[in-house]
Amino acid sequence: MSAQRLHSKFDGGNDLILEVDNQGNLPAEFNADNHKVNTSQRKRSRKRSRGKSQDQQQNPIEVDKKKLEPSEIIQTETKEISKQNGHLKLQNDNNNNNNNKITYNNISKNLRDSRGNSNKLKKPKNFKPKTVDFFSDDEDSNLKDTKGNYIDLKSKAENLLKIRKSLPVYKAKDEIVSRLLKNRVTILIGETGSGKSTQIPQFLLPSNNKCIAVTQPRRVAAINLATRVAEEAGSYLGDKVGYSVRFDNKSTHNTKLKYLTDGMLLREIIIQTNLPQYSTIIIDEAHERTVLTDLLMGFLKELLERRSDLNLIIMSATLDAEKFSKFYNNAEILFVEGKNFKVDRYYLNSSADDIVDTCLKSIIQINNGEQEGDILVFLPGQEEIDKSVGLLERIAPDLPKEAPLIVPLPLYASLSPADQAKVFLPLKARRRKVILATNIAETSVTVPGVRYVIDSGLRKVKVWRHQLGLSTLLTAPISKAAAMQRSGRAGREREGKVFRLYTEDDYLKLPNQTEPEISRSNVISPVLMLKKLGIDDILNWSWLEHPGEDSLISSLTQLYQLKALNDSGTITKLGDDMAILPLEPQLSAILIKAHEFGCLEHVIDIVSCLSVDNLILNPQSDIRDEVNEKRRNLCILGSKHGDLIMLKELFDYYLQFNQISDSKSERAQWCKELALSNRGFKNVFKVRNQIRQYMVTLTKDKHLFEKIEQSDDNDDDDDKINYSKPMDIPSILKSFLSGFISNTAIGMPDRSYRTTTTGQLISVHPSSLIFGEKKDAIMYTDYVYTTKGYARNVSVIELSWLQEMGSHILAPGKVNAVAE
DNA sequence: GAGCACTGC
Structure with a gap:
């Protein structure tokens, strides 16, 4: 029997339910019984059958529905489905034979306690739930908004109050508020459904003279929370209650409660280190321990020493409160039940x-x-x-x-x-x-x-x-x-x-x-940010979690190689600019070099493509070769110079669709055929506009671009292709070398590549347009290790460029030595 | 001659 058994590795295990063929598919006949098999499946099935004996070509399984009696299948245990005489059968297995189930x-x-059986945190003493009438506290002009629809908003808010009062956190409002006001730092553990993210900030509104910031790890969460809380508080979204995330800001200087992503608050720290606009900062979802949340907690620890009028609340869903508490000098821990x-x-x-x-x-x-x-x-x-x-x-x-x-x-x-x-x-x-x-x-x-x-x-x-x-x-x-x-x-x-x-x-x-x-994680971005904020002793900074000395030194070395730091480890003017751009330091360095080389407008397009995830999709394996061929035929320059130039060509093609009206469906079809993300390209435009604006600020050149598109969310982008210069591909690729000088490899006589840094063997990924071609030298943006070391997103470079752009890193003669 | 979880500015 050639058919293998259903097993994710298809290596024939013992506990099996259905049999599949060599491709891991169930036999076509399995579905044919339900008239659901399509022709291509039949073709594949026939193709696979070729060369087999008559016996082997017989259907290995037929579903015999008569055997699927209800009495056999309603038991809670999975039945062993075995093959008998070529028939699939569900066996009722009520005995204690556990081998196959x-x-x-x-x-x-x-263990009925949903909080878990270990590490259970005790509630603080004196923790007695109380009910408080919301409007008795907050009945002041806060509820009025500028647009005059006070009554509608208020009645809506009153309706929502009933729901709010059923939240566990609301029942302890007075107790919680008094403790939060008493402490400079409080750790608040609240389970899902406690209402902490929506209610606690509102409780604190009357006692805060400045704005309250609530950070979230994700953009949608920040937007959704702000929307909900605005309704509850009787405010227009963007008025008293608002939010701020990348590409979308609904807040004003009047906003008293602002939900924002933690990346956004870090941006604000770069602009105004002391965050003077806030009197309370709430870090929500601290348990997720994202890099940005961790960084925030470190910054805020130092900021508390400088801002005696600042209160900090760390909100977390799980019971790792001790760590947070110790970090903030044994801050008090409050516990709120969930629902x-x-x-x-x-x-x-x-x-x-x-x-x-x-x-x-x-x-x-x-x-x-x-x-x-x-x-x-x-x-x-x-x-x-x-x-x-x-x-x-x-x-x-x-x-x-x-x-x-x-x-x-x-x-x-x-x-x-x-x-x-x-x-x-x-x-x-x-x-x-x-x-x-x-x-x-x-x-x-x-x-x-x-x-x-x-x-x-x-x-x-x-x-x-x-x-x-x-x-x-x-x-x-x-x-x-x-x-x-x-x-x-x-x-x-x-x-x-x-x-x-x-x-x-x-x-x-x-x-x-x-x-x-x-x-x-690679901490090159965090380290650059610390340097930007004037923190010299990176190793002894107030890390909530120390990334490790090796990791920090590696990041410092990378930044030095990017010329963001000088010999004494101090941030340079270049490093300063790099920290301001909303990009990985490598990409920032590239943009700044591109400006110097006079090819900024084209490089921005490529960098924008690089900073959007899932733009170039992986086609399904059956159409993979076809899609690669289409990309290769379309991108003439990319086929010669590599994948970065391909991105630029694809972007320019996409741009052309925007110039033709009613081309949306055409554009979508084009994306589909080339396995590109239509939505991804829309994000590329947003990133591109933002980067252009940053570059105008950095260069202080208002006329850097003829036209900077205002970012708007509608689909009718009217971007025009109006570049001031044609593409100068050597300049573009040399700019990229300034950021990826360590990501280079030299072609060997045996068609393999060895990296310039360590001499390791590296292969061009088969998804690259220059896969299979012999080149003197390559540069890549990603290096991933799967079955072997692969360079992804590969460009063709000249050996002389390596000397030109990398003389400060690559030892003189080293490149040639490797090449020989 | 191929596999990539999830976020953020």
Whole structure:
């Protein structure tokens, strides 16, 4: 039998449900039974069958629906689906043979507390909930806005007050406020649903004479919170309550409560170090420990010493309060209960050796045995999700009709917005959504209707190796806190269940908290910012989490090589300018050099493309060659000079569509054919406009560009191609060398490449336009290690440019020595 | 001869 068994590695495990062919597909005949197979599937199926014996060509499985009796499938255990006489059969397995099934231990009886069984924080003494009438406190002119619709806003706010009063945090309003006012720094632990992010800032409004800032790690969160709180407070959005995120500012000097991203507050620190406009700063979601939140906490610790009138509140959802408290000289910790429903937890009896297989079984088991309610599945990445979705789509029509029909939906960031939105659409009766998501569903996207969570216990994590100057993407176990967060997604609307695809022992071995991002990231940007703010002793700065000496020294070295720091480690004029630009230091350095070389307008376009994620998409493998060929044919210059120039050509083509009216659908079609993101290009325009404005400021040259487009959100961009000069490709690429001088490699006689810095072997990634061509030297923007070291986004350079641009780094003669 | 989680200015 040539067909292999369904197993994510397709290596023939023992615990199998369905058989698949060598490609990992279920046989076409499986779907043909439901008239759902399409011609291409049939063709592929025939193609694969060639060369096999008559016996082998027989359908390895046929679904015999008569065998799928309800009595067999409603049990909670997944049935072993075995092959007998070429038929698929679900076996009812009520005995204790655990070899081929998943068994969960319900430990919820012992661990019903949704806060977890360890590290449980005690509530402070004297913590007695109280109810306070909101308007008795706040009934003053604060509620009036400039536009005069006082009554409408007020009645809306009054209606919302009923809901607000049901929030746990509201019941303790007086107690909380008095403590927050008494302390300079307070750590406030509030579970999801406590209402801390919306209510606490409002409680503090009457007692603050200046503005209150509330930071969020994500833009959508800042916007949504501000919108909600503006309604509750009876304010127009952007008046008393507003927000500020990149490309979107709805706040004025009158704003008393401002929600902003933590990146935005860091920008404000660069402009005005002491943040004089704020009297209270609230850092929300501190437990996420993003690089920017961590940096903020360090800055604010120092700022508190200079600003005696400043109050700071650190809000966190999990119980890592001790760390924050110690950092701020044993600041008081307050605890506010959440409003989550109970979530029963189930674990595997033995570890899963194949996560996709175990996951599919669990989905089928829940679908067969549990009441209505959608299923949210956490998987590490796109690969596992796409595989699972594909298999579920094929299996779903043939599952027992007594259970709801499974509707699998993928959810990850690189999906188009339209595809992402599908998870929110309601389904017909007798259907069950199965959302297969990455970490995006842990915090960024909340899907309603979820009652069951399946947690693979895995995530993808990007790790920066400063010794090698490259980053790798690894699949790694999550932390207990993350497991808790994931399971909480099942209890947002009513009681739910979480099925953890690992054992309880495995769970207990997990780290309590997720490792802070800063300890595994390239800290070149943070270090430049510290230097910009005049902090000389980087190693002994008030790091909430010290990134490590090696990592800091590596960053200082990179900045020195970019000429942002001089020999004594002091920031240069160039470094000063680089810190102001909203870009990675390398890209900032490139822009400044491009201005010097007179090719700024073109380089800005390329840099804008580089700073937008998911602009150039990875085509599906079956059309990959076709798409590459199209790109190559379209981008004549890119084929010769490499991928940076390709970006510029693509951008210019995209720009042309904007000059033709009614070309939107054409443009979308063009993007589709070349596997480019239409939405991504719109973001490129926003970034491009912003960078142009920054460059005008930095160069103090108002006429730097003939026309700077005002950023607006409508789709009718009327950008024109009106560059002052034609492209000078050597100048453009030399500008890029000023930022990526360390990312260069020399072509060897045997067609391989070796890096100029360490002499390591490096391969051009096959997605590059210059893949397979022999060149003297290359420059790349990314270096990723997967199956081997790959240079991605590769450009062709000349050896002489290396000497010209890199003489301060590359030792004289070194380049030639490597080349020989 | 190929896989990339999530954010931010």
